[in-house]
Amino acid sequence: MSDPILSVRGLSSGYDPIKIFRNVDLTVAKGESIGIFGPNGHGKTTFLKTLSGLIDPWSGEIIFDGQRLNRPGERGSRKWRNFNYDAVTRRRMDPKQVARAGLIHVQQGNLLFPELTVAETLSISTTAARGRKGWSLAEVQSLFPRLVERNDHKIRFLSGGERQMVSVAAGLMSAPRLLILDEPTLGLSPKIRAELCAAILTVKETGLPIILIDQDVAFLEQIIDTLYLFDHGRISGRMSREEMPDHDGLMAILFGDQH
Amino acid sequence: MDPVTLFSIIKGGIVLGALYALMATGLSLVWTTLGIFNFAHGAFIALGAYVAWQFSATDAFGWPLALGIIATSLVMFAIGAFLHLTLVKPFERRSDVVLITVITTLAGSAILENVLLVIWGPRSKQIPKMAEGELAVGGFHLALSEIILLVLVLAILVGVGAFLRYSRPGRAMRAVSQNREAAQLLGLNVPMYFALVLGLSAVTAGLAGVFIGTIRFMNPAMGSEPLMKALIVVIFGGVARFSSPIYAAFIIGLLEAFSIYFVGLYWAPAVLFFTMIVVLLIKPEGLFGKYQRTL
Numbered sequence: 001m002s003d004p005i006l007s008v009r010g011l012s013s014g015y016d017p018i019k020i021f022r023n024v025d026l027t028v029a030k031g032e033s034i035g036i037f038g039p040n041g042h043g044k045t046t047f048l049k050t051l052s053g054l055i056d057p058w059s060g061e062i063i064f065d066g067q068r069l070n071r072p073g074e075r076g077s078r079k080w081r082n083f084n085y086d087a088v089t090r091r092r093m094d095p096k097q098v099a100r101a102g103l104i105h106v107q108q109g110n111l112l113f114p115e116l117t118v119a120e121t122l123s124i125s126t127t128a129a130r131g132r133k134g135w136s137l138a139e140v141q142s143l144f145p146r147l148v149e150r151n152d153h154k155i156r157f158l159s160g161g162e163r164q165m166v167s168v169a170a171g172l173m174s175a176p177r178l179l180i181l182d183e184p185t186l187g188l189s190p191k192i193r194a195e196l197c198a199a200i201l202t203v204k205e206t207g208l209p210i211i212l213i214d215q216d217v218a219f220l221e222q223i224i225d226t227l228y229l230f231d232h233g234r235i236s237g238r239m240s241r242e243e244m245p246d247h248d249g250l251m252a253i254l255f256g257d258q259h
Numbered sequence: 260m261d262p263v264t265l266f267s268i269i270k271g272g273i274v275l276g277a278l279y280a281l282m283a284t285g286l287s288l289v290w291t292t293l294g295i296f297n298f299a300h301g302a303f304i305a306l307g308a309y310v311a312w313q314f315s316a317t318d319a320f321g322w323p324l325a326l327g328i329i330a331t332s333l334v335m336f337a338i339g340a341f342l343h344l345t346l347v348k349p350f351e352r353r354s355d356v357v358l359i360t361v362i363t364t365l366a367g368s369a370i371l372e373n374v375l376l377v378i379w380g381p382r383s384k385q386i387p388k389m390a391e392g393e394l395a396v397g398g399f400h401l402a403l404s405e406i407i408l409l410v411l412v413l414a415i416l417v418g419v420g421a422f423l424r425y426s427r428p429g430r431a432m433r434a435v436s437q438n439r440e441a442a443q444l445l446g447l448n449v450p451m452y453f454a455l456v457l458g459l460s461a462v463t464a465g466l467a468g469v470f471i472g473t474i475r476f477m478n479p480a481m482g483s484e485p486l487m488k489a490l491i492v493v494i495f496g497g498v499a500r501f502s503s504p505i506y507a508a509f510i511i512g513l514l515e516a517f518s519i520y521f522v523g524l525y526w527a528p529a530v531l532f533f534t535m536i537v538v539l540l541i542k543p544e545g546l547f548g549k550y551q552r553t554l
């Protein structure tokens with residue numbers, strides 16, 4: 001098989017001083033989509049924020065399409081507690097560089113830009129594309145027809161589902177080579193949720209690899225090729241779509257049978 | 260009160276208001292975007308005035324004032340961006356950044372004022388008037404330079420507003436101010452936009468300084484009193500939108516002009532502070548403010 005699009009080795013990070021996840025190894029082959037499943041609060045979102053550089057990695061490496069995204073080496077030990085390390089040390093990873101390389105992260109519950117209109121938001125969403133060809137405005141509008149009527153509305157007046165659609169649309173216009181979706185359907189009404197799931201399936205069918213976190217096993221099964229189980233800040237299991245049990249089966253693997 | 264006096268008070272208030280609007284806009288731009296209060300803003304005002312004097316005064320370079328103003332804007336932009344890199348950026352990721360930057364920008368302000376003193380000396384200076392002559396109808400007088408000042412300030416404010424609303428970098432600036440993380444994930448260069456905002460804010464402050472320098476005598480500490488007024492304007496008006504400090508500036512300008520007439524120069528600041536406190540008691544987020552700060 002060809003080189004993977006994303007390869008994560010021994011990655012650890014957290015919110016200083018608490019390490020949230022440790023030693024995560026994960027590989028996404030070209031054209032493959034993966035899912036991450038695990039209980040709430042166990043560090044999935046933190047892991048994704050580290051992939052996109054919002055949080056500095058503490059150790060390990062992130063290699064995207066052969067290019068290393070984080071600077072090598074362990075996070076330095078802080079010898080002098082009162083010293084302002086931020087003034088002299090560079091960040092270990094730069095989120096704008098990650099986005100420009102084509103690793104696009106659509107955040108969980110993204111509030112986006114409350115006072116910008118949908119049109120304004122989408123107009124600045126081509127920044128990361130940098131000459132790569134992303135989805136055009138017309139393409140994302142035909143994927144999410146709802147956004148057309150909401151074009152001149154401020155983001156803060158949108159419903160949660162509509163905001164999620166703008167988030168995904170902005171991500172697609174950023175010309176992703178790997179799209180990260182963090183619980184895109186969380187807390188949505190069944191109708192909006194169905195629309196969004198259908199749209200994400202359409203995106204997957206264009207051949208774009210996706211990293212998807214979702215609690216809905218049936219939806220995961222439609223999108224992904226490989227599932228990683230994430231538990232207490234570690235990867236505790238890996239299985240192909242064919243091996244995936246249903247929701248209860250997954251919970252049994254994660255928590256034992258007695259839950 | 261006779262109409263001529265009333266006219267001159269209102270005129271004075273509107274000119275003051277225009278200057279305050281220019282200063283407060285820059286201050287609130289930085290506050291809404293970077294989330295810090297820039298106490299070097301007053302020093303920017305003085306710096307702008309001195310730089311413009313250097314370009315335009317007959318006993319210095321003697322360029323035409325219009326050219327001097329453009330050159331001053333460029334210099335101010337560079338200095339604003341530079342001060343961002345030295346006074347603000349190193350502390351950006353700290354949770355106590357607001358407090359730290361109060362100190363660093365105050366320090367920057369003190370250093371700037373002393374640099375002005377060293378370069379240009381303590382003697383008062385004045386920038387040449389923008390134009391001679393006046394319009395007079397009956398007893399009502401309106402100096403040509405005041406008209407030009409009002410038109411220029413209006414043009415600058417409309418220009419900055421349109422830049423933020425319609426241009427791509429302006430929209431990106433607003434995006435950065437509203438959600439730093441989301442902006443980074445779209446590939447926007449957040450540190451660059453921060454430097455841009457401080458540069459832009461320094462330009463508006465510097466231009467306010469130029470206008471003040473054409474009206475009054477300049478000294479290196481000339482920015483501290485206007486900074487105080489700009490602070491009152493920003494707190495009084497709130498920063499819900501780009502325009503809120505602008506309305507507030509004209510209210511404060513007129514209030515100040517009338518206070519000076521009725522209670523005298525020394526009590527006028529007390530009236531302003533009192534009004535601000537009353538407004539804050541009733542509406543803590545400012546007259547036009549909302550709870551969240553955003554551009």
Ligand SMILES: Nc1ncnc2c1ncn2[C@@H]1O[C@H](COP(=O)(O)OP(=O)(O)O)[C@@H](O)[C@H]1O
Binds near residue numbers: 015039045
């Ligand atoms: N900004 C933050 N600062 C400190 N701790 C946080 C922050 N965000 C999340 N956490 C903690 O990190 C842990 C993992 O959270 P998260 O990554 O959101 O989990 P998940 O996405 O799997 O539900 C939780 O215990 C949460 O309380």
Ligand SMILES: [Mg+2]
Binds near residue numbers: 045046108182
């Ligand atoms: Mg999460």
